[in-house]
Amino acid sequence: MARENTQTPDALNAPDFLAWHVTxxxxxxxxxxVGAAWKHKDGKGYxxxxxxxxxxxxxxxxxxxxEASTDTDRT
Known part of the structure; x- marks a missing residue:
């Protein structure tokens, strides 16, 4: 029996990481x-x-x- 996908389409497309340019x-x-990164299905890259x-x-x-967090959380 196939498992039902309970994630929303937005959750499936959400990036794993955001890319930031820091100066x-x-x-x-x-x-x-400046961008975003998504994990590969095989877990071996992004x-x-x-x-x-x-x-x-x-x-x-x-x-x-x-969304409730602030930008001060970044280091």
């Missing part, structure tokens, strides 16, 4: 969302989709935050 100016860090490709700074992958 440092003095002692401040600036975070800009697909990274970038909406823009920064040429400086670094790209950080972080799990999406709950």
């Amino acid at each position: 440092q100016k003095g002692t401040k860090s600036f975070w800009n969302k 697909t990274l989709q970038l909406e823009t490709c920064p040429i400086n700074g670094r790209i950080v992958l972080r799990e999406p935050l709950d």
Whole structure:
């Protein structure tokens, strides 16, 4: 017997990680969302989709935050 899929279509497409471009100016860090990553079905990799490709700074992958959380949770 086949198992019923109880996840909504939105939950199936939700990314595993968000991609952030991080730049440092003095002692401040600036975070800009630039894309997302989804785990492969076989669990051996990720697909990274970038909406823009920064040429400086670094790209950080972080799990999406709950909507109730604030951006101060990032390090």
